[in-house]
Amino acid sequence: MAVHMKHPNPNARYRARFRCINGCPGDHPLNEVIYACPKCGDLLEVVHDLEPLRMTSPDEWKEIFDNRFMRTAWPYGSGVWGKKEFVCPDVRDENIVSTCEGGSNLFWAEQLGFRWGLEDLWVKQCGNSHTGSFKDLGMTVLVSMVKQMRSEGKDIPAVACASTGDTSAALAAYSAAAGIPAIVFLPKNKVSRAQLVQPLAHGAITLAIDTDFDGCMRIVREITGRHNIYLANSMNSLRVEGQKTISFELCQQFDWQVPDLIVIPGGNLGNVSALGQGFLLMKDAGLVGRLPRIVCAQAENANPLYLSYLRGFETFDPVTARPTLASAIQIGNPVSVKKAIRVLKQFDGAVEQASEEELAEAAAEGDLTGLYNCPHTGVALAALKKVVRRGEVKRSDRVVVISTAHGLKFTDFKSRYHFSELEGVECHFANPPLEVPANYEKVRDALFRALETRNAQFARQI
Numbered sequence: 001m002a003v004h005m006k007h008p009n010p011n012a013r014y015r016a017r018f019r020c021i022n023g024c025p026g027d028h029p030l031n032e033v034i035y036a037c038p039k040c041g042d043l044l045e046v047v048h049d050l051e052p053l054r055m056t057s058p059d060e061w062k063e064i065f066d067n068r069f070m071r072t073a074w075p076y077g078s079g080v081w082g083k084k085e086f087v088c089p090d091v092r093d094e095n096i097v098s099t100c101e102g103g104s105n106l107f108w109a110e111q112l113g114f115r116w117g118l119e120d121l122w123v124k125q126c127g128n129s130h131t132g133s134f135k136d137l138g139m140t141v142l143v144s145m146v147k148q149m150r151s152e153g154k155d156i157p158a159v160a161c162a163s164t165g166d167t168s169a170a171l172a173a174y175s176a177a178a179g180i181p182a183i184v185f186l187p188k189n190k191v192s193r194a195q196l197v198q199p200l201a202h203g204a205i206t207l208a209i210d211t212d213f214d215g216c217m218r219i220v221r222e223i224t225g226r227h228n229i230y231l232a233n234s235m236n237s238l239r240v241e242g243q244k245t246i247s248f249e250l251c252q253q254f255d256w257q258v259p260d261l262i263v264i265p266g267g268n269l270g271n272v273s274a275l276g277q278g279f280l281l282m283k284d285a286g287l288v289g290r291l292p293r294i295v296c297a298q299a300e301n302a303n304p305l306y307l308s309y310l311r312g313f314e315t316f317d318p319v320t321a322r323p324t325l326a327s328a329i330q331i332g333n334p335v336s337v338k339k340a341i342r343v344l345k346q347f348d349g350a351v352e353q354a355s356e357e358e359l360a361e362a363a364a365e366g367d368l369t370g371l372y373n374c375p376h377t378g379v380a381l382a383a384l385k386k387v388v389r390r391g392e393v394k395r396s397d398r399v400v401v402i403s404t405a406h407g408l409k410f411t412d413f414k415s416r417y418h419f420s421e422l423e424g425v426e427c428h429f430a431n432p433p434l435e436v437p438a439n440y441e442k443v444r445d446a447l448f449r450a451l452e453t454r455n456a457q458f459a460r461q462i
């Protein structure tokens with residue numbers, strides 16, 4: 001049977017370029033090595049020409065995306081590159097470095113929703129990805145562009161990033177796949193063992209620095225500013241371009257319906273900016289007709305955006321981030337704060353925070369209903385619970401929680417929870433193994449005792 005394949009309008013010339021977020025005049029091509037506006041020093045963003053995108057109708061785009069999604073016509077089966085015209089049209093297919101990222105499942109959190117009084121709660125499992133976090137979505141774009149620039153003769157001997165663990169894992173994997181040297185700067189003893197091993201395994205030059213993430217960020221900015229090593233942090237807006245496909249993919253998975261509320265954890269605030277950018281571009285191109293509400297969730301121990309939100313975003317002051325179980329968002333001076341505030345203002349946005357106890361309990365409650373949450377997803381879940389309790393969400397609202405990493409990267413956090421070793425956390429859902437002698441009656445008694453408490457735990461709370 002012949003399959004009718006739609007293609008984008010062949011006459012369209014897709015164009016995207018860097019522009020200053022403050023609107024300083026002057027554009028820069030995406031294959032220029034530039035991270036900040038040369039006039040005011042602020043962040044750049046990628047802007048797309050809408051005219052060529054509009055030469056193909058919204059319905060045709062949807063059909064094109066659906067035909068490409070999760071198929072093998074390389075590289076368009078990737079959740080990112082299937083939307084190439086809206087992401088990074090400049091990179092040539094032969095330079096694309098892809099692990100077929102994206103295409104992560106949406107988990108209908110039926111049980112958790114029932115407990116919390118929500119009928120339509122979904123978790124976007126961005127951690128079900130090549131390196132176990134959403135960072136793959138942005139890194140595929142950035143490393144592909146580096147490969148292209150090197151093929152054009154640009155002298156870029158290596159790529160580098162500061163990281164709270166997941167960016168370095170993604171950079172190391174994609175650089176290894178491309179055959180490009182990677183350098184990662186990690187705050188010593190502040191990332192999980194699993195996250196530390198990833199860049200080691202991929203052969204990245206791994207520096208454990210005696211500081212926090214913000215300290216690593218300062219050093220990598222200086223190194224990449226003075227040398228021709230390419231900066232892979234999310235202040236490089238190529239990353240944001242890939243990550244913004246989360247919004248496209250969400251809508252696609254809901255047959256192009258826009259959810260009512262999206263809750264997303266935020267640290268450096270690149271991802272919440274990307275989420276918003278994706279929706280704005282889809283709206284401009286006519287793919288969606290409205291915008292969702294966005295709630296950004298921060299750990300109370302690293303909450304500069306939350307504090308700014310309480311002041312109506314009138315001022316923003318960096319903080320010194322205190323240790324948090326949500327180690328990937330232990331950031332006090334987020335690079336993308338201006339972009340994030342701009343997005344939240346356009347999306348009827350709010351910021352909520354979660355204490356260590358709240359994030360650990362929410363992650364565990366989610367696990368008890370079949371998820372396997374990282375602590376950052378725990379922050380988002382705890383924030384959602386608070387918003388629901390305040391009555392700001394209707395029972396029938398479609399709510400999506402962005403899960404940012406795979407729980408298996410945070411085994412230590414989970415095992416400490418279940419052995420009740422987390423300081424200041426009651427560990428309400430702790431489920432340590434029952435140690436029983438090898439004796440039938442003793443095993444039977446222990447088993448049926450446990451079954452009774454288990455049934456009480458499962459009793460649905462509405």
Ligand SMILES: *Cc1c(COP(=O)(O)O)cnc(C)c1O
Nearest residue numbers: 166267268269270271376404405
């Ligand atoms: C990077 C990361 C975040 C935060 O994303 P930002 O863009 O820095 O706000 C949240 N969770 C996980 C697991 C991450 O790796």
Ligand SMILES: [Zn+2]
Nearest residue numbers: 020024037040
């Ligand atoms: Zn500027």
